[in-house]
Amino acid sequence: MRYTSNNSFGTIAAGGNGQGTNSNQLYEPIGIHFDAISNSLFIANFGANNVVRWTLGASNWEIIAGNENGTSSTTSTGFSRTTNVVLDPMGNVYIVDYGNHRVQFFSVGERNGTTIAGMTGMIGSNATLFNFPFSMTLDNQLNLYVSDRNNNRVQKFMRY
Numbered sequence: 001m002r003y004t005s006n007n008s009f010g011t012i013a014a015g016g017n018g019q020g021t022n023s024n025q026l027y028e029p030i031g032i033h034f035d036a037i038s039n040s041l042f043i044a045n046f047g048a049n050n051v052v053r054w055t056l057g058a059s060n061w062e063i064i065a066g067n068e069n070g071t072s073s074t075t076s077t078g079f080s081r082t083t084n085v086v087l088d089p090m091g092n093v094y095i096v097d098y099g100n101h102r103v104q105f106f107s108v109g110e111r112n113g114t115t116i117a118g119m120t121g122m123i124g125s126n127a128t129l130f131n132f133p134f135s136m137t138l139d140n141q142l143n144l145y146v147s148d149r150n151n152n153r154v155q156k157f158m159r160y
Helices: none
Strands: 029-035 040-045 050-055 062-066 082-087 093-097 102-106 114-118 133-138 144-148 153-157
Touching: 040 082, 040 093, 050 082, 062 093, 062 102, 082 133, 093 133, 102 133, 114 144, 114 153
Parallel strands: 029 082
Antiparallel strands: 029 040, 040 050, 050 062, 082 093, 093 102, 102 114, 133 144, 144 153
8 A cells, every 4th residue: 555645545556456476466465665766666475475576556566586376486586485575776686585594685687596694494593594584674785684583583694
């Protein structure tokens, strides 16, 4: 939903066509990132195991990463429950892959990701593992901060 100043009624900005994996639907969207350059919302589509870009005013999304059909995957191009998405100033995409216990990095325009934090499918509490990462942010030096839900901590990863 989008709300204008001093207005308690919103308008639908993305989705609103029921739950699903069609390009005009969302499936349990959790994390969003607004990109002013493209006037778009990047949406962590949790139930569909993907991240989509929905340009404001459009009637459907474009796939950014993950499977269009909603299937879960442990590959470098797939996910198991996306929860957050962030873009850096260069347009690179960072995605929290909750079910695979990792953060994936996608260079601009790429659909093949690289694991930059955590290890695919491995749960742990040491400095290199997560136990269900949920959210993240980048600081102005591009250091990555990840909330590690079941370890009750926020981890910092220096820019690589």
